[in-house]
Amino acid sequence: MTIDAADLGAPPERVRRAALFLDLDGVLAELAPTPEAVGPDPRRRAVLARLTHRLEGRLAVISGRAIVDIDRILEGDVALVSGVHGLERRTPGGRLVRAEPAPGVAEAAAAFDRFVADNPGAFVERKGLATGLHVRLAPHLAGAARDLAAELAAAHDLTHQPGHLIEELKTPGADKGRALAAFMAEPPFAGATPVMVGDDLTDEYGFVAADAHGGFGVHVGSPRPTAAAYRLPGPAAVLAWLDRLEGL
Missing domain, CATH: 3.30.70.1020 (Trehalose-6-phosphate phosphatase related protein; domain 2)
Structure with missing residues (x-):
């Protein structure tokens, strides 16, 4: 079910055994005129490092970017990532799973x-x-x-x-919701409460998947119809919320 994000409040700061799934552009980083214009950021790096430790590794980035580009921007600090809308994924075991490109x-x-x-x-x-x-x-x-x-x-x-x-x-066959579900089937995510944070239409699949696994979505940006349960106005608010979040 979709609702108007204008009616949504900020997400809670305590989530029982949270598992975080974060989009990159528009969520962890401001949207830029070109993809190459987005680069590393010291504050983002510090927040993600603290949160990964606090959540005992239950944090993954799920992006439309290729994994090689995610690693460039995050300086390789986030081990668990999914790129190209779920078409490639680095698993908790360190294995790279990648679809074959459609001709x-x-x-x-x-x-x-x-x-x-x-x-x-x-x-x-x-x-x-x-x-x-x-x-x-x-x-x-x-x-x-x-x-x-x-x-x-x-x-x-x-x-x-x-x-x-x-x-x-x-290439058909994947989306961010399927990527989230694949992570949730493996340690350290299994049995946790998934929280998907995204800004774009591509993230709606993740919001729906998080809800199906007992969690919720957080829409970032201006109000629009969404399957998310909460909203934050932009990346600065996302980083502030992540820094306060406690996952028990």
Whole structure:
């Protein structure tokens, strides 16, 4: 069930045996004009280190970014991560689980390249398992980008994942909710209370999965319809809440 996030309050600061699942962009880091513009941050690093210790390792980052890029931004400090919307995951045992890329991803990226050549301000992000068409620098292109992505998804049997001024086409078979469920099936997460913190439409899968496992979601950002139970206004508020959180 979705409700208007305008009606949601801040999440509790005590959660019994919490297991935290955190998106990166728009949650742990402010949204930037380009993906490369997001980098390491000392305060973020300190908060995550303290919280990982406090929760006995029950913390994972679940992002649309590739794991290699997550590690760059977090300086490799978060061991348990899922990238490309669940298509790759580093398990508690340190094993990297990665899907095989759909052939259509490369063809979709080529079509996005042609769109970018004709539309200054748009740019393409390649992740191997997915490709994204960004229009953050040219928001007037949002409608055309969405139409193109929908057309390519149907033509190449890809999953179309709209986001914040990005249209992403990815290999089918995974999402952030499935990534959360996979972590919850393993120690140290098994039996804990999952809390998914995210800002974008891609995080709704995680909110639903957290609820199904007895936990809840926290929507970050401006109000919109959401399956989350709580809301925080932005990354600064997220870091402040994480620093106060106690998971018993």
